[in-house]
Amino acid sequence: MKIAFYGQTINPDFIEELLQLFNRLKEKQVECFVYRPFLEYMQHDCGISPVITGLFDNSSDLPEDVSYMFSLGGDGTFLKSFLMAKNGSIPLVGINTGRLGFLSDISREEIESAIDDIIEGNILIDERTALELEIVSEKQTELQYALNEIAVTKLDSSSMINIHTYINDEFLNTYWADGLIVATPTGSTAYTLSVGGPILTPDSENIVISPIAPHNLTVRPVVVPDHHSITLHVEGRGLHYLASIDSKSEPIYFTEYLKIRKAPFKVKTIRLKGHSFFSTLRNKLMWGADKRN
DSSP states (O other): OEEEEEESOOOGGGHHHHHHHHHHHHHTTOEEEEEHHHHHHIIIIIOOOOOOSEEESSGGGSOTTOOEEEEEESHHHHHHHHHHTTTTTSOEEEEEOSSSOSSSOBOGGGHHHHHHHHHHTOEEEEEEEEEEEEEEOSSOEEEEEESSEEEEEOSSSSOOEEEEEEETTEEEEEEEESEEEEEOTGGGGTHHHHTTOOOOOTTOOEEEEEEESOSSTTOOOEEEETTSOEEEEEEOSSSEEEEEETTEEEEEETTOEEEEEEEEEEEEEEEETTOOHHHHHHHHTTTTSSTTO
């Protein structure tokens, strides 16, 4: 079996578990391929040099028969790893070395048993919808992908922006707000949750459109089927607004517009048996903290 490892940094108190993880895979005769910057980080900052088979800098460097990609970190690391995993065609295993961890939900206490289950195939594979973003300008178009959400926000600290929104080229609304979030079911527990959006189960075939601090208080999140396309034309002061695609952001000229649709692929994620979306909600959102529940 071949496994790829993607990471950026880890908490210092996770170094021992990380070394045990690599040693466990070595015992199981698993071939390990590590993201080059992460290996350099482990060597220089963590003082460990695990036995590995090879390195990769991007998805094209990986062998075709890699079985899984382990994402070591929090949800931010996980969101970057799916692009490295050939746009999610390699199933992703999220090991949580961070804090909340909706996507990276395998805890340090579960690592040893999780390795055994993964090698034995005693796992479940969920397929998650991703979004395709087309940035359209007069000269060219550019495609990018998001697993959680695509958001547009103002760059100016005071003035709102106008976001003219179309569903399948039919006008929906002009949002006068600080911004707008277009989220997948996976992203429904992320940014859009903080602005009052609904929680969707990962297998929901829907997209959530949620305004950020709208001027009109009657404006509320809208859920549409994921086979619909969404077009955003943004107006405001200055030259740019900000487009955030999961964990990265870039300024976009007001003369450019965005077309958002369901990506032509699904992202595969590993779930341990005994884990469920609803138990994760109760755990991560501390729904049982109130003893009356």
